Amino acid sequence: MSPTSLRRWGWIHKWSSLVCTAFMLLLCLTGLPLIYHHEIGHLLGTDVEAPAMPVDTLRGNIDAVLASAKELYPNKMAMYMSQEIDEPAIWNVTLGDHPNDEHYKPIAVDARTTEVITEPAFEGGAFMSTMFRLHVDLFAGLYGKLFLGFMGLLLIVAVVSGAVLYAPFMRKLDFGEVRHERSRVIKWLDLHNLLGIVTLVWVLVVGATGMVNTWADLLLKYWQNTEIAEMLKPYEGQPPATRLASIHEAIVRAERAEPGMKVAFVAFPGTPFTSSHHYGVYMRGEEAFSSRLYKPVLIDAATGEITDRRELPWYLTALLLSQPLHFGDYGGQPMKLLWALLDIGTIIILGSGLYLWFKRSRKARAANQSKPAAHESPALARSTESP
Structure with a gap:
């Protein structure tokens, strides 16, 4: 892939991720209790159960x-x-x-x-009702649903573009390698990429079905x-x-x-x-x-x-x-557990993506501030920065 194509895909991945990340985090956090809504309802005593009687x-x-x-x-x-x-x-x-x-x-x-x-x-x-409304329409009715549907579309774009970028990135490393000896940022980048590939299909399925539901x-x-x-x-x-x-x-x-x-x-x-x-x-x-x-x-x-x-x-x-x-509520407890684990993995992906963007932005700002102004000579700039 040419450097121009990589930059283009990188731009798509960066901005599609940044725009939808906060809302996707909200949906993952509210979706987690909804996976176990029957169990939570039973625990809170809000689930309705019929009196025991003979089966026939x-x-x-x-x-x-x-x-x-x-x-x-x-x-x-x-x-x-x-x-x-x-x-x-x-x-x-x-x-x-x-x-x-x-x-x-x-x-x-x-x-x-x-x-x-x-x-x-x-x-x-009240708790499950709030989780449900936040997850479905942000308390904004049809407009909230359509907005979340658009965020779901951006999530799909972010996942696809991330997979495109992952292939050339991993040519230099073993598949799924996390470089623990490197800096914290590098370790989080490797973990972000690893979890992204592991949850790729699930995120596409949940994102696409969520978009359809809206x-x-x-x-x-x-x-x-x-x-x-x-x-x-x-x-x-x-x-x-x-x-x-x-x-x-x-x-x-x-x-x-x-x-x-x-x-x-x-x-x-x-x-x-x-x-x-x-x-x-x-x-x-x-x-x-x-x-x-x-x-x-x-x-x-x-x-x-x-x-x-x-x-x-x-x-x-x-x-x-x-x-x-x-x-994920059609396959019993094993399916619910799998959905919950993948949901948690996606929360980590979204959180690490925000962390990496923040670190890179701060590093870029620091680099820009250290550059000499256009009208200054490099020597003058170095002299003004010296203690």
Whole structure:
């Protein structure tokens, strides 16, 4: 590689890294507890657990589940019902004042007894809620997500440019060598390069999937304006449903229509994931990856009959597949441990990059200050610097 190309790649690596490093550090620090959000929630007592019962205990009537939740807030409307893949004994019911209420009330109801268990803390309590919002959108909504997506793009550029620079750098050294006999700066440079290569693939995967996740709102809006709009054409001009059919029967019909799949969540009429005429019943598989892929079944909220069902478009499939890859929460504790170790390694890379830049900048400033001014002779400059 020519010296000009090396300088160009060096410039790209330097500035793409500097611009995104502070935000990437924030994302790595907030992402670390999110990897273990279930365990932290259990430790803090914010995780909801269903009472122990025999495994073959039958599921209760889902209309009764909804009624139990609404007894707490009779003036609020149902927005969503959902079940976690690892906790089918609990229905999570969301109630609000209107279909887009951001100050909704989450209620956990036992799916077997149909009795309310608790009102869980949002996102696992104040600490986890803060970590989650900082990691997802910096408390800035869509604009925060898009900004972090751009930082993710710069991270990918920094990683690729760093790999390009690493190849000629390592021609003079053994692969992964850390020169302990040299200065502290050289040792940190070698460690920075070593960890960068070790975590290269992981950082690219997490950076790319994180960037895709920041587009979720835009992709969902596009899907609603295209495929969902097409599914709802027969209902154009009709007034919203006023009397709703049994949600229990609607879910049973969806399960019969999609054998081998389970309900992930139900969107009630008027919410963003359905229309004012339908229950949106979103089904998912039972395997590690298929449990992340939803299939919408639209059910007429007035009659309880299925009106349409289809596979998600490729871009939403890519979005949903990117989420378990980003958080590493589909492979059990070994995967979580690996993700945590790689996250810590990335924190060290980012921190050492800032340290190296600071040292080089200070050295460059010192060198510039020691240079003679253009109108001074070198001898005069040396004489003025002498004690």
